[in-house]
Amino acid sequence: VPEQALDRDCTTLSRHVLQQTVKTRNAPSLLSPEAQDISAIMNRIALAGKLIARRLSRAGLMAGVLGFTGEVNVQGESVKKMDVYANDVFISVFKQSGLVCRLASEEMDKPYYIPENCPIGRYTLLYDPIDGSSNVDINLNVGSIFSIRQQEGEDLDGEAADLLQDGHKQIAAGYILYGPSTVLVYSVGDGVHSFILDPSLGEFILAEEHIKIPEHGPVYSVNEGNFWQWEESLRDYTRYVHRHEGYTARYSGALVGDIHRILLQGGVFLYPGMLNKPEGKLRLLYESAPLAFLIEQAGGKASTGMNRLLDVVPDKLHYRTPLIIGSPKDVQLVESFIQDHAKRN
Numbered sequence: 172v173p174e175q176a177l178d179r180d181c182t183t184l185s186r187h188v189l190q191q192t193v194k195t196r197n198a199p200s201l202l203s204p205e206a207q208d209i210s211a212i213m214n215r216i217a218l219a220g221k222l223i224a225r226r227l228s229r230a231g232l233m234a235g236v237l238g239f240t241g242e243v244n245v246q247g248e249s250v251k252k253m254d255v256y257a258n259d260v261f262i263s264v265f266k267q268s269g270l271v272c273r274l275a276s277e278e279m280d281k282p283y284y285i286p287e288n289c290p291i292g293r294y295t296l297l298y299d300p301i302d303g304s305s306n307v308d309i310n311l312n313v314g315s316i317f318s319i320r321q322q323e324g325e326d327l328d329g330e331a332a333d334l335l336q337d338g339h340k341q342i343a344a345g346y347i348l349y350g351p352s353t354v355l356v357y358s359v360g361d362g363v364h365s366f367i368l369d370p371s372l373g374e375f376i377l378a379e380e381h382i383k384i385p386e387h388g389p390v391y392s393v394n395e396g397n398f399w400q401w402e403e404s405l406r407d408y409t410r411y412v413h414r415h416e417g418y419t420a421r422y423s424g425a426l427v428g429d430i431h432r433i434l435l436q437g438g439v440f441l442y443p444g445m446l447n448k449p450e451g452k453l454r455l456l457y458e459s460a461p462l463a464f465l466i467e468q469a470g471g472k473a474s475t476g477m478n479r480l481l482d483v484v485p486d487k488l489h490y491r492t493p494l495i496i497g498s499p500k501d502v503q504l505v506e507s508f509i510q511d512h513a514k515r516n
């Protein structure tokens with residue numbers, strides 16, 4: 172077997188994270204508490220990903236996996252059985268971790284506290300357990316999005332006020348894409364790295380290090396069904412890409428797959444604000460901020476249209492913002508339409 176293949180087989184996620192954390196956090200050695208912590212947390216996230224991937228691969232064959240629970244979540248969205256399963260998987264894999272004291276998820280009104288880990292728990296996991304779950308029943312790609320923040324203070328009132336800080340406070344962020352293969356993409360602040368799950372090994376194996384998003388790409392990814400709900404600036408942007416050669420529309424209805432395409436091929440993903448919902452749909456703390464952290468680490472940009480996404484400070488856990496994210500040149504083009512309109516009005 173060529174040397175290269177052997178080396179790749181040996182670069183598992185846990186080894187890579189340790190190396191990365193040491194480089195990024197100026198940790199003195201692989202044995203520093205923080206390097207070990209982040210590596211252990213990433214391993215738990217990988218375990219959650221494996222459990223979710225396995226369930227998704229059998230969803231059509233097992234009773235009780237597809238379809239809706241009949242409940243409505245804090246977002247006002249119908250809850251899919253897979254949403255509940257995936258949410259609980261993350262909680263259960265972290266219960267035994269000893270590291271994470273709180274989990275804040277799109278599916279839960281309040282954070283979930285792991286009492287045996289609190290208050291010493293040093294970290295909080297913010298996550299969207301299954302993003303794009305409407306795709307589950309039609310066997311299209313879905314994803315999990317995660318973000319790790321340091322626990323600050325005791326949070327004795329359960330309000331998790333220390334989580335209401337900007338995206339620069341993230342220690343690590345990434346996503347798991349459940350597609351033809353299961354891909355985990357993460358960053359601890361020193362570039363973006365991807366891993367592919369080898370089901371025969373049960374390991375995420377390094378696929379690509381220091382992924383760089385193209386400066387410009389052909390893809391614009393947006394739900395044009397909302398066209399008449401947008402501000403005029405976004406409609407003008409859409410007319411521009413319709414008229415100019417070299418643009419192509421790609422939109423799957425599941426954020427992680429759309430972002431992964433933009434990361435690898437370049438272009439821009441947009442979920443703008445709308446006339447009746449100026450804040451848009453996507454949640455800051457466990458969707459936009461982790462993806463913004465990652466895309467900036469890959470050399471891209473992430474914006475609300477008016478501000479850098481990572482600078483946004485939420486005033487509540489389920490805070491939403493418009494999101495424009497992807498290749499620098501393509502994000503700047505959208506921002507130019509928005510800001511030119513703002514100047515004129």
Ligand code: P6P
Nearest residue numbers: 302303304394424425426427452
């Ligand atoms: P729309 C899925 O519900 C999600 O949160 C993202 O995964 C996706 O990008 C977006 O909403 C799709 O929303 O309004 O275009 O169906």
